[in-house]
Amino acid sequence: MAAELVEVFPDNPDDRVIDKIVNCLKNGGVIIYPTDTVYSMGCDSSNVKAVEKLCxxxxxxPSQNKFSIVCSDLRDISTYAKVSNEAFRLMKRLLPGPFTFIMPSTGDLPKILQTNRKTIGIRVPDHKVPNLIIQKLGHPIITTSVKDDIDDIVEYPNEIELLFDQNQHKVDMIVDAGWCGVIPSTVVDATESSNIHVLREGLGDLGDI
Structure with a gap:
């Protein structure tokens, strides 16, 4: 069965469409959804079967996952990650925005997402659609970029027709919010307060780090 394709206007999302996406996630669905960087694939972080399906x-x-979780604002982050004062000050300046912060995880992180690294990536995207989804869901959603690895070149498809053709029999729903981007987030290692540094240069402005 092909994935359901739903259209949402990023500047003024329809509550009924957001509710449909949230219901899909609550029922264990895996979705492709927009962010402020690239289209991503994800599910309800608290749904074990959904996480297993995504893996x-x-x-x-599951024990080897490198997923990040998407929170709707800074208030939720301390539940899942141990945030140093230095990291918090930086996050307060940069989030919401195109950054992923890697930090030590807490015991409240869903067990299926806990790895031997004992870290978790945190995103707070500057995009209304995922933020509204998370607020209505009541849990963070997992994020992992939708990408193609072709001849060692990583590409991030952003055309809905291509995303649908490639993933219609993999995921349960594809959220069409128009053009996203083709540059992923900047990844910041904040596991040590004394050594916060960039792991991957992406869309985020490095001048602020």
């Missing part, structure tokens, strides 16, 4: 789609074991 299977990415061909990884």
């Amino acid at each position: 299977k789609l990415k061909n990884i074991k």
Whole structure:
């Protein structure tokens, strides 16, 4: 069965459409959804079966996942990550925005997302659609970029027709919010307060770090 394709206007999302997306997630669905960087694939972080399905789609074991979670604002972050004062000050300046912060995880992180690294990536995107989804869901959603690895070149498809053709039999829903981007987030390692540094240069402005 092909994925359901739903259209949402990023500047003025329809509550009924957001409710439909949230219901899909609550029922264990895996979705492709827009962010302020690239289109991403994800599910309800608290739904074990959904996370297992996402891991299977990415061909990884749950214990080896490198997923990040998307929160709607800074208030939720301390539940899942141990945030140093230095990291918090930086996040307060940069979020919402195109950054992923890697930090030590807390015991409240869903067990299926806990790895031997004992870290978690945190995103707070500057995009109304995922933020509204998370607020209505009541849980963070997982994020992992939708990407193609072709001849060692990583590409991030952003055309809905292509995303649908490639993923219609993999995921349960594809959220069409128009053009996203093709540059992923900047990844910041904030696991040590004394050594906060950039792991991957992406869309975020490095001048602020």
